[in-house]
Amino acid sequence: MADSNNILSEEKGGILYLTINRESKLNALNFATLEEIRNIFNEVSDNKKIKAVIFTGSGEKSFIAGADISEISELNELNARKFAENGQEIFSMIENCHKPVIALVNGYALGGGCELAMACHMRIAVANAKFGQPEVNLGIIPGYGGTQRLTYLVGRGKANELMMTGDMIGADEAKSLGLVNHVLPTKKEAMAKAEEILKKINSKAPLAIGMVVDCVNAVFIPDENGYQTEANSFARCVKSGDYKEGTSAFLEKRKPVFKGE
Structure with a gap:
């Protein structure tokens, strides 16, 4: 699978490693990156070499720090609805993928980044990870399924608190809430844990x-x-x-x- 403009991809041992590669923008999701994710998952479903997927972000600071604000600042009511529906459709492709998808969360997973991580089947966090849905600070709400997935992962009360305050939580608290499966000290150790889990899953039917x-x-x-x-x-x-x-x-x-x- 060839690299996209914003996503590095490597297939190794049946695992497709996807790295959001916009480090200077803290790996923020722009329209082009979302379409690249759509194209990749269209291929994943039919590619027999690929048994599983790991998502991560380039660098150490950020998994995905949210949407690209320079793009969403130009939305109006009509195209905002299409913007949200498009993101929901792409993230549903991840959630409904019949091959296991793990989010390896390094650093910030905010807004659309948190939403993408929640669309994955499991989440493994580096100790420096920060999760949040801070959209209310921009006068909006999560639009890529975050209001729904966060609620069923952590419960109604905590989901309301996190989305209404826009607060961030650390990796350990995210694990205690059920948002994260495992927390590891470093990205290398988190990757090893993800690979260990996928090796076990890939031995099954x-x-x-x-x-x-x-x-x-x-x-x-x-x-x-x-x-x-x-x-x-x-x-x-x-x-x-x-x-x-x-x-x-x-x-x-x-x-x-x-x-x-």
């Missing part, structure tokens, strides 16, 4: 991993019966070759060789 994504996401989809989604997904798994391989390997006391079909 790919179809089943994708079904877990669908079922977990169903919890938060209005009017969707998550239990029925689970039953349907369970049946799809049982129809697969991976199910036959997994059960046979267990009975034969050997490691399974899954093919994702």
Whole structure:
């Protein structure tokens, strides 16, 4: 996968490493970077070499420090709605990806950066990470799904507090709230933890991993019966070759060789 203008990409051992590469702007998300993310995830879903994705930000100061203010300062009511819907659509691609996506959060994850991290399936933070949705300081609110994802990750009361005050929280508090899975002292150690988790996940049945994504996401989809989604997904798994391989390997006391079909 070729590098984009604003995102460095490298595939290694089945993991696609994506680095938002706008360090001089604290890796702020501009329109072009969002479209690059869309294009990448369009490819990820069909690329059999890619088993998982890790997002991070270039440098040590910032994961993604929010949206590019120079761009959003020109919005009006009509294009603001389209701006929000576009970002929501792209972040939903991340959330609904059938391959595990981890946000490795180094430094600031604010506004759109926090929203992107929350769209990932897991979050691993470096000890210097700072999370926040400070949009009220600009007279706006989160627009890329932050009001929804933050609420179901940390609960209504804390989500209201964080979004109404615009306060930032550190990595340890984010972990205590359930916003972060793990906190490590350095970016190198955080990357090692992400790779350790993905190595374990990638040894499992790919179809089943994708079904877990669908079922977990169903919890938060209005009017969707998550239990029925689970039953349907369970049946799809049982129809697969991976199910036959997994059960046979267990009975034969050997490691399974899954093919994702």
